[in-house]
Amino acid sequence: MQSTIDYINEKTGNFAPDIALVLGSGLGEFTKNLDGISLSYSDIPGFKTSTVKGHKGALFFTKIHNKNLVIMQGRLHFYEGYELSDITFPIKIFKKLNTKTLILTNAAGSLKKDLKPSDLMLISDHINFTARNPLIGKNDDTLGERFPDMSDIYTKTLRDIVKQTAHEEQIDIKEGVYLMATGPSYETPAEVKMFSNFADAVGMSTVPEAIVSNYLNMKTIGISLITNYASGISDVKLSHNEVVEMGKTASNKFAKLINAIIKNI
Ligand code: HPA
Secondary structure (H helix, E strand, O other), X not given: OHHHHHXXXXXXXXXXXXXXXXXXXXXXXXXXXXXXXXXEHHHOOOOOOOOOOOOOOEEEEEEEOOEEEEEEEOXXXXXXXXXXXXXXXXXXXXXXXOOOXXXXXXXXXXXOOOOOOOOEEEEEEEEEXXXXXXXXXXXXXXXXXXXXXXOOOEOHHHHHHHHHHHHHOOOOEEEEEEEEOOOOOOOOHXXXXXXXXXXXXXXXXXXXXXXXXXXXXXXXXEEEEEEEEOEOOEOOOOOHHHHHHHHHHHHHHHHHHHHHHHHHO
């Protein structure tokens, strides 16, 4: 971990990010007109590289509204074959760089008819349906406690700020529970029927990062862009292209909201 921090500090001149932002599908272009320092994952000691189409693999250090940000352009997924410890390694690094707030974004399928493709959903809570946990293994007591409380992962005070910000920007945002399945196959209609009893949206990311962020005592915001109805809710067959295309369609609204949230937290 120390070699990673040393590398980043050397390249950025000891830049200390206040906020870390993880870009999911639909926000890939967020950094387009920003000046900053870009470090490719493949050059950062300890980082693994993302293999998914539409996910660039770089850390981008920049300033927005006078706040220091580190932006993950592309995340790692469990379905790519990575260990949850690899996926959550960057979150631990952000904590060591003194980051206080983590904003996680993703693309997700809707489990409810009234949550439509192109809607944004503020994550109020999650269900970890992977049967894995990134905190399994020997605990490092200097980072966090063995049995962390999970009752306010998606920090209530920040959720209130996000809702107020969306209202001010006249952007509609729903709120709901996100369920993570491992993927990479999409869910079956039977699975979707079961999940819809407990959650509002389903996706293949975010939960490991949120668990570790909570463990590290960082404040967390999670926002899903609904790219499609989950399997069986509509008769459209699912494709990754559809997810990427909807991400592009809604990206302006998504980027505008994230920008305003950064200003207000
Ligand atoms: N299921 C799982 N993950 C997803 C979906 C979905 O329908 N859409 C976008 N990510």
